[in-house]
Amino acid sequence: MLNYAPLYQKFAEEGLTRWLALVPEQLDAGLDVKRYADLAGWQRVLEKFPTVEQLAEQGYQINIALDQSAVSIETTPALPDSEQAKYRNLFKKLMPWRKGPFQLHGTYINTEWRSDWKWDRLCEFIAPLHNRRILDVGCGSGYHCWRMAGAGARMVVGIDPSPRFHMQFQLLRRLMGLADGNKVFHLPVGIEDVPANLDYFDTVFSMGVLYHRPSPMDHLYQLKAALRPGGELVLETLVIDGDENQVLVPADRYAMMNNVWFLPSPDALVLWLKKCGFVNVRVVDISTTTLDEQRSTEWMTFHSLVDFLDPKDQSKTVEGYPAPKRAVVLAERPYH
Numbered sequence: 255m256l257n258y259a260p261l262y263q264k265f266a267e268e269g270l271t272r273w274l275a276l277v278p279e280q281l282d283a284g285l286d287v288k289r290y291a292d293l294a295g296w297q298r299v300l301e302k303f304p305t306v307e308q309l310a311e312q313g314y315q316i317n318i319a320l321d322q323s324a325v326s327i328e329t330t331p332a333l334p335d336s337e338q339a340k341y342r343n344l345f346k347k348l349m350p351w352r353k354g355p356f357q358l359h360g361t362y363i364n365t366e367w368r369s370d371w372k373w374d375r376l377c378e379f380i381a382p383l384h385n386r387r388i389l390d391v392g393c394g395s396g397y398h399c400w401r402m403a404g405a406g407a408r409m410v411v412g413i414d415p416s417p418r419f420h421m422q423f424q425l426l427r428r429l430m431g432l433a434d435g436n437k438v439f440h441l442p443v444g445i446e447d448v449p450a451n452l453d454y455f456d457t458v459f460s461m462g463v464l465y466h467r468p469s470p471m472d473h474l475y476q477l478k479a480a481l482r483p484g485g486e487l488v489l490e491t492l493v494i495d496g497d498e499n500q501v502l503v504p505a506d507r508y509a510m511m512n513n514v515w516f517l518p519s520p521d522a523l524v525l526w527l528k529k530c531g532f533v534n535v536r537v538v539d540i541s542t543t544t545l546d547e548q549r550s551t552e553w554m555t556f557h558s559l560v561d562f563l564d565p566k567d568q569s570k571t572v573e574g575y576p577a578p579k580r581a582v583v584l585a586e587r588p589y590h
């Protein structure tokens with residue numbers, strides 16, 4: 255059984271009461287087996303893994319590392335080869351694994367994305383996460399949430415509406431046990447389910463989400479309202495080259511994705527943030543996504559970036575738009 259008791263307890267302790275009141279309903283809706291037929295199977299996969307307590311009884315010590323490129327859970331001594339092979343096959347049953355990498359009980363999960371590279375690009379610029387309460391909007395499997403915990407966060411709430419990613423997160427939580435997992439939580443909901451005007455989080459991350467929103471200014475206002483005054487927004491999104499009034503709205507698909515709305519230039523993004531009332535707005539990174547950062551692997555066997563680019567000119571998407579380039583922008587919610 256998935257255990258949400260620690261989430262209820264932590265939300266209560268940390269004063270997230272308005273959200274807490276909605277959580278039972280949100281879990282029911284986000285994990286509705288009638289809507290998501292695979293859930294029961296994923297749940298059975300999770301239950302095949304040993305809990306930390308079971309491993310401890312067998313004399314194993316759990317070693318968790320959240321501050322290196324692969325979020326890692328291993329034992330001392332290492333599990334026998336036969337057990338490692340069994341778990342490797344079970345990890346495969348939760349494919350596709352998109353955000354990572356992870357190193358779990360002898361298996362390196364080489365995810366579609368080198369999410370650690372994104373982390374490396376921003377971590378030196380953001381306000382230090384020590385003791386902060388953090389919201390990660392569109393967190394996927396929660397890879398970055400674990401890295402935030404590794405950087406000393408007091409509490410991390412990751413949200414993502416995909417039930418598969420929720421189960422990937424729950425698997426990590428099970429393997430980790432509560433000792434280290436009790437400050438990182440994941441809810442199977444979207445930004446629209448976060449209660450309005452929380453005025454709460456010290457840092458809000460929105461990475462890879464803005465371009466999926468049909469109403470980007472509303473997204474920025476929602477993020478701002480989730481922050482406490484003085485809190486920091488870490489915004490990462492697809493951008494194009496151009497001045498502050500240049501924005502690409504793809505007619506149909508962009509890089510084969512059919513739910514892409516607005517790709518601003520970095521300067522336009524800065525203007526939008528200022529117009530929405532953020533202060534101290536600055537671009538800290540602009541990077542073109544490389545074929546080494548996003549690619550098919552044995553853990554994500556579908557098409558990936560190389561298939562989304564024009565084979566004759568990789569500076570363009572198959573639709574003829576500029577190839578994916580992403581910016582990281584930091585901004586603060588003002589005190590007044």
Ligand SMILES: Nc1ncnc2c1ncn2[C@@H]1O[C@H](C[S@+](CC[C@H]([NH3+])C(=O)[O-])CC(=O)[O-])[C@@H](O)[C@H]1O
Nearest residue numbers: 353369391392393394414415416444445461462463
């Ligand atoms: N309404 C919504 N509210 C919140 N999340 C949503 C919503 N709709 C979709 N998502 C989720 O937003 C995530 C976007 S990926 C970024 C992952 C991570 N942040 C990363 O930066 O690597 C995009 C990328 O590949 O960059 C997906 O996991 C969706 O399920």
